[in-house]
Amino acid sequence: MHPVSERLRDARERSGLSQADLARAAMMHPSYVSHLERGIRGPGPAALERLASALGITTTYLEQGDRSPAYQASEAAVVRARQLVRSGRPGAAAAELAAVDLDALDVDQAGRVLLAHADALDRVGELEEACRLLADATQRFADGHRPVRAAQAATRLVMALTEAGELTAAVQAGEHHLAALTEGADGSDALFRLESTLVWAYVARGDNTYALVRGKDLLARALQNGSARAVSSVHWNLAFVEDAYGHGDEALAHLRAALAVSGNDEADSDVPLLRLDLAQLLLEVTPPRPKEALAELDAARLALEIGESQVDLARAATFRSRAQLLLGQTRAALTYGLKAVELIGPGERRDGAAAHEALGDALLASGERVAALKAYREAASRLESMPPGRPAAAAWRRLADRLRVAGDGMDAVVETYGRALAALGARTTLRLPVAR
Incomplete structure (x- = not known):
């Protein structure tokens, strides 16, 4: 069997193309493509170029697969970047991934590098560049006939644009990719998640009424045709809609429904993040429910520690500080406030604003007014971005x-x-x- 045959078939199947589809895209006869995949014939240089272009991959990948030097170097860069992020050095991780030659990789590996690079940039506060990379990854997946992966990347793009305050761009990107990917990814968890994230973007833009109507329609569709993960995602984002309306109890109900549908499985990476959002909301409703918030944080603790995200651990410590202060436990509140600030670290990321604010509250309750003012001013500097x-x-x-x-x-x-x-x-x- 020709060495290209297996990689060609694998790449075609991952693209969701039939042999006839690939033959049309590469301007070849279907029987020729069949012969190539069966190893009866081997492609010449020109045929290899057309096949790679049609599949959204490189000729190097077709020839060498994951044994190519470029692929192995990129995989090593992703692993090193992950280690750097976990050790609190996202800037170094971003530099590591920026050196990867994307043009030498197939669409899946190039997209993987782009997503990891965008995550590192997001962690250092370079949201504009992170959005550019996410848009690149989304388009590569779409062009490479990976509609589900494209929908996943588009979801992250909408989230990043919303976080960056580019609200109209977030809505436009979400609507564009939703329409473009519906045929290939229709009914998938990824597409439901993309649309539910788009609903959140509408809320951030202030279109609350439209978001509520669309969100409820989306929930009805998810309950009828979606998986448990899709239903959970829609409930999760509807909680933000209800919260924007000031409907605290309804928002809590949606978050609890999202947890229930997910099976409360802490091994699911979404569950501890859901619990963090639930803990935050429990502290913000009237009257606040600090004991329930602490129970959610306790349930999420192990999964958050295993995940090793400094930002998520800092959020948990921030909420613990607020809950303890509401319970009159000033010393514990101060301990967790200091821990939150330590975890978030230096820098201009606005994630640190809430941590410094919680620390300031604990210091003020302890009678340390000057130190509290210093913490509040540090929170203000983080809010600048x-x-x-x-x-x-x-x-x-x-x-x-x-x-x-x-x-x-x-x-x-x-x-x-x-x-x-x-x-x-x-x-x-x-x-x-x-x-x-």
Whole structure:
């Protein structure tokens, strides 16, 4: 059997193409493609080029597969990058992956490198470049006839654009890829997840009514035709819609439904993240439920520690600090607040704003006003990179309230309230009251 035969058949099957489809795309006779896959004949250089182009892969991959130097170097880079991220060095991980020659890889490996690179960039706060790489990965998967993988990458793209404050771009990208991938990925978990993430983007843009109507329609479709994972994803994102409306109980119900449908399986990577969101919401409803929040954090603890994500562990410590403070356990709140700040580390990522805010609350409750003000100001510096919108406005207003209670100067308090207004696009500017 010719050495290309097995790789050709494998690449075609992963692309979801029939032999006839591949023959049309490569401008070949179907019997020739059949002979190639059966090893009866071997392709010449020109045929190899056309086959690789039709399959979205490289001629090197068809000839050498995962034994090619380029493939092995890229795999080693991905492994090293994963280790660097886990050790808290995402910048070094991004540099490692930037050196990979994507053009020498097949579509699947190139996409894998791009997704890992985007994740590393996201962790260092370079969201614009991360979005560019996610768009590249999505298009490569789509062109390479990987509709499910394209939908998965598109979901991450919509999330990243939303986090970056590019809300119209997030909605446009989501709608475009949803329409383009429906035929190839229809009914898949990935497509349900893409549309539910798109609903979240509409919420972030302020289109709450439309998001609620579309989200409920999506849930009905998922319950009828989707898997448990698809239903869980839709419930998860509907929780954000209800929360945006101020419907705390409904939001909690959706998160609990998402957990129930997932089977509460902590081995599922989504479950501990669901529990984190549930713990956060339990602390924000009126009245807050700190004991229930701690129970969710306890259930997620082992999975989060195994996952080794510093950001997720910092979120858990932040929520523990808030819960303990609500329970009157000031010392424990201070311990977890310090841990959250340590886990999030230095840098400009806005993830650190909540950690420093929780630490400031614990310090203020401990009577350490000066240290609390320092923590709040550090939280403000982290919020500088947060894109405008309702979440940013809420964060700035919450911080302004804390600065006022802690006795910060009037000018600093007024400026912070002004940031909240600016995040909503308000043109009026708060001014200091004139002394009389």
